[in-house]
């Protein structure tokens with residue numbers, strides 16, 4: 001027997017032994033007599049466990065311990081223990097037997113169903129889990145909340161955003177006020193997922209409707225403004241696109257660089273160079289992220305030439321140095337065109353920067369090269385932000 005299995009066997013043995021003792025005491029108190037069969041099943045179970053035959057041992061243990069309100073916790077603990085140890089099939093078997101043979105009341109049956117839902121999810125049997133979650137909609141609040149939270153996880157994995165929204169709305173009704181903000185932030189992203197899908201299909205009205213709902217769920221969700229900006233731009237509503245994208249600086253200034261190109265393109269489509277100038281000046285005011293400064297410098301280089309870009313950059317680089325800006329500084333150098341080393345340095349820096357992660361999750365620290373709204377590390381929504389690559393000044 002492997003060490004892991006042996007450990008599991010010992011744990012199950014202790015759990016079931018305690019349960020058996022608890023049932024034994026109940027039977028003594030109730031003047032039930034302990035039959036010889038009880039002992040026999042318990043020791044048969046023990047024998048199966050020691051011989052690494054968990055399926056048979058579970059059957060024997062369940063037969064050895066009468067299922068009632070007093071022993072239910074122990075049976076549930078056995079199912080839970082098996083699932084946590086990766087024995088998902090055994091765990092499902094325990095819960096299914098409990099549902100099939102017990103004479104439990106509704107509340108107790110719902111506890112068993114909740115355990116079964118967790119094991120179905122662990123086994124990837126999402127259809128069965130969903131069916132049980134539906135049945136638990138009439139359970140007491142605590143079980144309903146637990147089931148809905150599991151439902152949210154399942155619907156996200158399946159990308160079933162409508163179902164996820166329905167579960168989130170149901171959860172909002174049952175949750176305490178201090179828990180609602182987190183659920184609303186998630187639901188806002190579910191609506192954004194639907195909006196992006198509709199935008200891809202050029203169903204602009206439907207996409208707008210979802211975006212409006214996403215904003216109602218979480219006004220600070222910067223993603224709603226980015227999608228709306230893109231949607232308006234695609235429909236040639238440039239003023240509306242600019243209005244949506246400028247909102248980002250008040251929602252979350254670390255995302256302003258993400259909207260820069262589309263704002264400039266919208267002003268250019270309107271042929272409004274005065275507004276571009278004003279927008280550039282405004283962008284250069286503090287607080288300025290390195291990402292935004294880089295965008296501005298690149299734009300100025302294209303529109304006003306190398307000299308102006310160099311002037312703007314050199315005014316700021318000393319107070320806010322970053323590797324990206326140093327790379328630009330090398331290219332903007334007067335000797336860059338005649339100095340072959342400048343191109344080489346820039347190439348080395350570009351390769352280095354391309355290998356660097358540009359976004360980081362504020363919840364778990366996971367780093368990414370491209371923007372994701374749901375963290376692949378911790379599955380949280382809306383915690384990933386652009387990394388501000390300014391090199392921190394050393395004190396003293």
Ligand SMILES: [Zn+2]
Pocket residue numbers: 361362363364365366375376377378379380383
């Ligand atoms: Zn994370």
